[in-house]
């Protein structure tokens with residue numbers, strides 16, 4: 424893998440036991456700048472693991488920085504940086520799952536998964552946005568390759584169609600009400616964690632989108 428040369432490769436992901444080590448690992452293997460201060464170690468490790476894997480799979484662009492933001496409930500993705508909510512703790516994802524369960528709330532796609540997958544689902548959802556973003560960049564001609572641009576446009580068009588025609592089969596209420604981009608991220612998260620739970624129409628599309636995203640750039 425070339426590009427910014429951030430990926431060492433070969434070694435694979437190793438979970439850190441302290442936030443300092445998680446930051447060191449991230450700057451060695453994923454990104455130039457990271458701020459995990461105040462973040463639960465389980466969350467930092469999950470983000471490191473998933474960003475690293477997605478880069479190894481060539482599914483996302485270079486990650487220039489991992490930073491904290493305040494206010495929002497979930498991880499946020501902007502451009503090629505990856506932001507996480509300040510003070511977020513690993514247990515919060517599982518608590519959110521439990522509260523949803525107790526109140527019969529199916530807003531979030533993690534409700535189709537067991538509780539111990541809640542954190543993984545939240546991070547995978549955000550990786551889904553990064554995959555979608557890479558396809559968006561291709562669609563807008565960012566790779567200066569007409570064939571790539573055309574294919575990206577076709578995949579995006581296809582997703583909008585599939586999304587609108589299969590709203591009742593989406594894995595969460597959020598996927599249904601929040602629009603096709605959130606729908607993509609929700610479907611992507613289940614596709615990566617437990618594809619058996621998804622309707623075939625979504626699995627086929629994700630197969631194609633993921634194969635395409637990994638086929639160009641670096």
Ligand SMILES: [Zn+2]
Nearest residue numbers: 548552605608
């Ligand atoms: Zn989202």
